[in-house]
Amino acid sequence: MRAAPKYDGTGEVAVAESTPPRARALQGVGAAILAPSALSLLARSFAEGRARNRAMAAYSAVAGLGAALGLVVGGLVADLISWRAGFFLNVPVGIAMVALTVRFLPATERHGGRFDVAGALLATAGSTALVFGIVVATDIGWTAPATAGPVRPGGAAGRASPHATAAVRQP
Template sequence: MPTPRRPARPAMILTIICLSYFMVILDNSIIFTGLPKIEEAMRFTPTGLTWVQDAYTLVFGGLLLGARSGDIVGRRRMFVIGLVLFALASLLVGLASLLVGLAPWSWWLIAARAFQGIGAAILAPSSLSLLTASFAEGHQRARAVAAYSAVAGIGASAGLVFGGVLADVVSWRAGFFLNVPIGVAMVFAAYRYIGETERRQGRFDLIGALCATGGMTALVFGIVDAAEVGWGAPSTIIAIALGIVLLAGLVVNEARAAQPIMPLRLFADRRRTGAYLVRMLYLGAMIGFFFFFTSQYLQGVLGFSPLHVSALT
């Protein structure tokens, strides 16, 4: 692969990529401080409320096809597609949130959050692959990747702060509508300042992506459902069994696929496998902490407002 040339406007390209990725990370955490208000307005059960976040993160994690798709159809094209889907899904989430008190629209909110996850699953890896294609290896790329990595940490923390301020001062719905103008602006900016990359031949590992997403969704559904109906309930047992079967199918598919979404050879290295496990445990603990501490405990038990919670975080 030829070494990427220095982009004509590196600062502008980096700004577009980082701002788009910031939007994805922000949406992962901005929801937490507003969850009690969402539960009250949309009449969610405690179990149903968890899916407002789970629908986004499960689809986001399972359908990470952006990098491979970018190689095949063009990285800028996939980047723009991810932006469009993410902005459209944010609009749908916002519209669903306006139809308060209607149970069907509560589930539309969850479906729209899953749709957001599809956009994020395309946008996040596409932004990173576009960054590596736009900046030459060495000092230039190292600085760009450092800025990109910083955005991830800042976005996760800023989401809690913005979410609390918006939920208390404006509305918890404002965070969703905010993505729409930003997404539209980034689409036009991407077409103006970012060039298209060379296409390559390849295949989509749709079976692997569907097995990963479906397996984890079924497994999480079974665990969450057990809190209401018990571990021995048929729905719980069937969901967990289905999740195990799909995840086993994922492993079998990845061993046979020509271009797997999760190459099993990556786990042959102990250090890499250890890093994956640590990352998984860290993110699992962080998301769980955000959900139970910021929304359930601080607001539900101690009676703090979303604004107070954002100040604490």
């Protein structure tokens, strides 16, 4: 059983050493899901032409500013407050985005469908195994069994994924 985090009296909570990388990974997963979803919402919500072009331009400008300012603000917060505070910088931005989304984006009509479980599992497992194998290869070499172990099935899953997706009606 895992011990509860301990409050040390300084305003910070002591956590396991692996918690910050896991939290950062979770933020990365959220960003990876959010970016294509946001672009899809824009493409679906604005008619082709001037309105969509303006929406895409505004998205691009905000994304560029966020990338540039995020580094500067994150560095300042880490330097002046704590590196832990950086995990909370996105909270007010997220709250504002949810409020603005509800206010300005129209609801879309729902379409029935099924989730392509086999294709999703093959694509996810394949790309995860390939990335793991490539990362391990930098430390132990390309000919090591620990490298070939994940790379071979990862490649096979990657090759099988389009076939599994093609076999379903709504991938």
